[in-house]
Each structure stands twice: as structure tokens, then as C-alpha cells.
Amino acid sequence: MDNHHNQNNNNSYPSGSGPDHSDPNHSFTPYPPTPEDRSLDQLKHSGPGIASFVIGLVSIIGYILTIFIATLAINNAIGVVTTPIQVEEIALHPAVVLASLSILVCLVLNLAGLILGVIGLVLKNRKKVFAIIGTMLSGIMILAFAGLVIAGIYMI
DSSP: OHHHHHHHHTOOSOTTTSOOOSOTTOOOOSSOOOOSOOHHHHOEEOHHHHHHHHHHHHHHHHHHHHHHHHHHHHHHHTOOOOSHHHHHHHHTSHHHHHHHHHHHHHHHHHHHHHHHHHHHHHOSSEEOHHHHHHHHHHHHHHHHHHHHHHHHHHTO
């Protein structure tokens, strides 16, 4: 009995604060118990949705860089516009032509991103977060481009 009493006194845990290892039915589980509904955790992100999101970001960065670089190139090359002849020269300037082509490439990327986003939204048993964001990014940029085209038509 004295030996049993010494074993209990050598325990560094105060009474009731540590795990009870004396219970033979107590089993150690290294992971918490799994919840009943793990269907949301098992869903993967849709590949087309992720691609749509990445394409949307790349096209927005492309628009920003194109406008920034074209503006710098035109300001350095031409200077101040004073006569209508110079306006025509600006339209044929290589920086403007390259910027126009770059914007069209970004528009095609937006169309691809929109299509991939819709495909990502239609897929079953997949998370749709990236598909929603990618579709919105591409759709907004397409609408902004269309709005600028319409505004340019009515400014004449």
C-alpha cells in the first residue's frame, strides 16, 4: 500500500487536471473526431474556375500596364498636341498601334476567362468561389470595354 501511495505522490499533475491514464478503456486518438457532414471539405475547387480567376487577374494587369506604357511612350515621343494633324499622327504612332493590339489581346483573354468561369459554375460537386470571382472579373472588364466603345461612338 505504501508503494502505491508513493506512485500517486510522484504524479506531477494536480488531482483532476491531467489525463487519466489509469482507465483501461481510455484510448488516445491523435486527431479530433470527424464531423458527420464532410461533403464541403471533400469538394475540390474547379479547374476552369481557377483558370478563369487567373486569366481575369492577368488581363486586368495587362490593361493597366498597356495604358501606362502607351501613355509614357506617347508623351515622350510626341509632346503637346496643338493641331488636328498631330492627332492623326498620334493614331498612327507605333505605341498606339501596339497598345490597341495589346488591349485586343486582353479582351480575348477576358472572353476566354468568361467562358471558363461559366464552365466552372456549371460543374457539379466543385467549389465555385474562383469561378464566381473569375466570371465577375472577366464580365466587368468586357462590359467596361463595351462601354468605352459605345462612348467613343457617341462622342463623334
